[in-house]
Amino acid sequence: MRALVIDDSRAARMAVSRILKSIGFDVVEAENGEQALDILNKDETITVAMVDWNMPIMNGYEFVKLVRRSDKFREVMLVMVTTENEMSQVVKALSAGANEYVMKPFTDEVILEKLEMLGLRL
Amino acid sequence: MAITHREFDYIKGLIKQEAAIVIDTGKEYLVESRLMPLAQKHGLASVKDLVDNLSKRDNQQLVTQVVEAMTTNETSFFRDFYPFEALKKKVIPDLIANRSAAKELVIWCAATSSGQEPYSLAMLIKENFPQLATWRLRIICSDISEEMLERTRSGVYNQLEVNRGLPVSLLMKYFKQDGTRWIVKDDLRRMLEVRLVNLAAPWPHLPQVDLIMMRNVLIYFDQVTKVSILKHAYDQLKVNGVLLLGSTETTINMNLSYQVQQYEKLSYYSKL
Numbered sequence: 001m002r003a004l005v006i007d008d009s010r011a012a013r014m015a016v017s018r019i020l021k022s023i024g025f026d027v028v029e030a031e032n033g034e035q036a037l038d039i040l041n042k043d044e045t046i047t048v049a050m051v052d053w054n055m056p057i058m059n060g061y062e063f064v065k066l067v068r069r070s071d072k073f074r075e076v077m078l079v080m081v082t083t084e085n086e087m088s089q090v091v092k093a094l095s096a097g098a099n100e101y102v103m104k105p106f107t108d109e110v111i112l113e114k115l116e117m118l119g120l121r122l
Numbered sequence: 123m124a125i126t127h128r129e130f131d132y133i134k135g136l137i138k139q140e141a142a143i144v145i146d147t148g149k150e151y152l153v154e155s156r157l158m159p160l161a162q163k164h165g166l167a168s169v170k171d172l173v174d175n176l177s178k179r180d181n182q183q184l185v186t187q188v189v190e191a192m193t194t195n196e197t198s199f200f201r202d203f204y205p206f207e208a209l210k211k212k213v214i215p216d217l218i219a220n221r222s223a224a225k226e227l228v229i230w231c232a233a234t235s236s237g238q239e240p241y242s243l244a245m246l247i248k249e250n251f252p253q254l255a256t257w258r259l260r261i262i263c264s265d266i267s268e269e270m271l272e273r274t275r276s277g278v279y280n281q282l283e284v285n286r287g288l289p290v291s292l293l294m295k296y297f298k299q300d301g302t303r304w305i306v307k308d309d310l311r312r313m314l315e316v317r318l319v320n321l322a323a324p325w326p327h328l329p330q331v332d333l334i335m336m337r338n339v340l341i342y343f344d345q346v347t348k349v350s351i352l353k354h355a356y357d358q359l360k361v362n363g364v365l366l367l368g369s370t371e372t373t374i375n376m377n378l379s380y381q382v383q384q385y386e387k388l389s390y391y392s393k394l
């Protein structure tokens with residue numbers, strides 16, 4: 001299975017990617033929502049995107065809204081991974097169409113358990 | 123400063139006697155790292171001073187604190203995931219079918235730790251079995267640690283704890299936020315009855331139960347204690363009642379009366 005990790009911080013991308021790779025995912029990375037949309041449009045094998053909220057050019061919230069506007073990506077799971085930890089923000093992301101939500105900082109277990117909830121453990 | 127054999131043996135004996143928990147030789151570092159903070163809290167310079175104080179045998183509160191410090195409270199919401207899938211799809215539906223005349227269900231979480239397990243169960247029931255709203259439903263949760271019981275009662279969790287195992291939709295529905303603390307809403311909290319039970323001592327009076335969750339606690343006991351607790355649990359179950367253990371625990375090879383059942387990845391134990 002293939003995953004897309006979207007974060008403007010290289011360290012954060014590496015942290016999430018490492019966990020996904022440890023359970024056998026192929027990982028593609030993007031630095032912002034615009035790049036991510038581009039990748040998603042070209043690569044139909046991506047099953048899940050891990051999405052940071054605060055990024056330049058296009059933030060994660062905008063990305064989620066845009067992805068959910070297109071029927072083509074209906075099956076792609078979207079997991080927000082962000083320092084935004086206000087209930088109102090979480091609700092906002094969920095109503096835009098995010099499937100799960102991880103508040104930074106996280107441990108490996110957090111990510112693995114979230115994937116399991118979404119039926120994505122390999 | 124490493125602890126001596128004498129101190130280690132003293133703590134080992136005390137924990138065995140008070141909670142039936144076995145501390146293996148070689149776990150000196152564990153005793154040291156768990157008890158040093160407690161010693162300091164009491165203004166003592168070392169674990170040796172703590173042991174000296176304990177051996178006077180006049181401070182039960184200190185004994186309790188040592189036991190609490192030595193127990194492992196590791197837990198998470200919907201821990202291991204698949205047991206809760208089995209509860210949802212098989213165990214609870216079967217119990218509901220069995221108890222439809224009496225309309226009563228009694229559940230016992232026998233090592234609640236900080237409460238994630240009983241709250242997971244309470245959410246699972248609310249989400250999937252709305253018909254139980256008109257039943258008499260009791261969720262009794264117990265632990266040896268008063269500190270853990272207090273945490274269960276308070277229903278307060280930090281961000282990392284609510285990140286672990288808990289679907290975010292349930293976090294939004296059943297918790298309120300206070301800064302970085304997340305607090306279980308009252309209607310869910312009120313579903314739990316919290317009480318002190320040392321599994322390794324004579325049990326207080328408990329009702330007959332339909333479902334016992336006794337997960338990740340037997341692992342700390344020796345074989346004799348395990349068998350005796352599992353026998354006791356059998357007597358505590360109603361007919362057709364079910365026992366759930368942790369993923370590394372089993373009743374097999376203990377010559378007990380439980381019927382082993384399998385649902386997908388989960389083995390569970392019934393009283394027929």
Ligand SMILES: C[S@@+](CC[C@H](N)C(=O)[O-])C[C@H]1O[C@@H](n2cnc3c(N)ncnc32)[C@H](O)[C@@H]1O
Nearest residue numbers: 141193197233235265266320321322337338339
């Ligand atoms: C690792 S936690 C398990 C929590 C939860 N059941 C789970 O599976 O996630 C073990 C708990 O057992 C409790 N415990 C240890 N010895 C006990 C005893 N003799 N009687 C009752 N509880 C005990 C500890 O206080 C701790 O909260």
Ligand SMILES: [Mg+2]
Nearest residue numbers: 008052054055
């Ligand atoms: Mg960022």
